[in-house]
Structures are given as C-alpha cells and as structure tokens.
Amino acid sequence: MSKILAEIHQEVQELYQAGFVDAGTMRTFGMLCLHPVKQYTPADIRALRERENVSQPVFALHLNVSKKAVQKWERGEAVPNSAAMKLLSLVDRNGLAILA
Structure with a gap:
C-alpha cells in the first residue's frame, strides 16, 4: 500500500472508530486498499x-x-x-x- 493510501486508510479507520463511518463502508474501503494480485507467468x-x-x-x-x-x-x-x-x-x- 502506498504511503498516501496508508494514511487515508488510517484516517478512515479513525472515523469508523469514532462512529462517523459505518462498518459496510469500512469493509468496502478496506478491500479497495488491498494490493492487486499479479498473475505470474x-x-x-x-x-x-x-x-x-x-x-x-x-x-x-x-x-x-x-x-x-x-x-x-x-x-x-x-x-x-x-x-x-x-x-x-x-x-x-x-x-x-x-x-x-
């Protein structure tokens, strides 16, 4: 995960913990932050x-x-x-x- 994306993820996680972001949004955001898996030849x-x-x-x-x-x-x-x-x-x- 890039440094910027990691910082954004941390901010959204803090918003989730404070109750401003719901669990579904947090799960969706978490999935978007995953590294794509390369298809290896x-x-x-x-x-x-x-x-x-x-x-x-x-x-x-x-x-x-x-x-x-x-x-x-x-x-x-x-x-x-x-x-x-x-x-x-x-x-x-x-x-x-x-x-x-």
Whole structure:
C-alpha cells in the first residue's frame, strides 16, 4: 500500500472508530486498499524462485505446495490457484522470509 493510501486508510479507520463511518463502508474501503494480485507467468515464477536463491523443493515447502506443483508452474503445465498466487505476490513484494 502506498504511503498516501496508508494514511487515508488510517484516517478512515479513525472515523469508523469514532462512529462517523459505518462498518459496510469500512469493509468496502478496506478491500479497495488491498494490493492487486499479479498473475505470474511460468517465467515469473522461476525468476522469483531464482531471485530468492532456493531450489524447487525449498520453494514448494515455503508455499505449502508439492515440488511437482512448482515444477508444473515453471513449465506452464499448471497455473497456481488464487491462494498460491497471493503467496507468490507476498514473496515478490517482501521476500521469502515473509513465509518462514
């Protein structure tokens, strides 16, 4: 989240806590502030793993998927599900240590 968006989110959250913003509006605003999840290509996934300097089995262990899943993603034989895409996005932004 950008610094400006984080500050706006904080202000709206304070308005919610003070009773000036209802729960539905706060939930909607919170969803708008989420990072969009990038759709990773096979090359992106391999580059991300190599950037983190780990093997396919180690990468799979951190993502809680099988080694075969990572192999298939990198060969383009399968596509990560939405939860795996979110984890890949977190690793991309914060490094593999975020999942350790």
